[in-house]
Amino acid sequence: MNSKILILLGLTALAAAEGGEFYGYGHAHSYESSEAKYDFDWAVEDDYSNEFGHQESRDGDHTQGSYYNHLPDGRLQKVTYYVDGDSGYLAEVEYEGEAHYPSYESSSHESSSESHEAHSYTPPQRRYHS
Template sequence: MFLQVYVLFAMVAVGLGSTVPSYNTPAPSYSAPAPRYSAPAPSGPAQYNFNYAVKDDYSGNDYNHQENRSGYDTQGAYYVLLPDGRVQRVAYTVNGDSGYVAEVTYEGEAQYPAYQPTPSRSYQSAPTPSYKPSPSYT
């Protein structure tokens, strides 16, 4: 008896399986096309001149940089105001395969004043209320 019920359920399952729709859709493809760009062809050795400077009295930032390049010959210099009050100056050259050759000098004497915290400019204490609340009894 048990075997007959099992065979009956198996036949019903096979019969129902043929009426279930099939979802045989192809898997989505996520391949992107190859980028179509190329770097510009060099037209010869690099040649440029640049410089910039920043001086902000509020923050204390003070620095400058300038550089000249003609082919494989590069010369430049920069300076920066250090936190200890000195100025660090760097003059450098790069000539072909000689590498980066720098001359570093310092101006002034290091200062280490005692730390004195200053209040944040963004902090403001809460104002005192101008009213005096009275208790209410209900």
């Protein structure tokens, strides 16, 4: 019985080594395709989460586009980019507005009788039942 399994595994390995035809891959065929050409644009405007969008167009090896996003600090980030052949991804990043951060020094904390020290976490005691 073990020899049948070894022979079957050997035939499987041999078939896999024969160009992958055993798994249905066959030989690679090259297909000519036309140059890529597309245009798209989308945006989201949602009072609950954020506003962001993206625009891109491509014609052959030349791609250009931009996207924007409202950052949590209140600024608008805009990225404009292009790719021309093998030149790589070249981007220019701009920010509009001024960053605003929440104040941790508020009058409600100052008038509170609670300590400003950080509360530490104490894990629960382990209990073993016999």
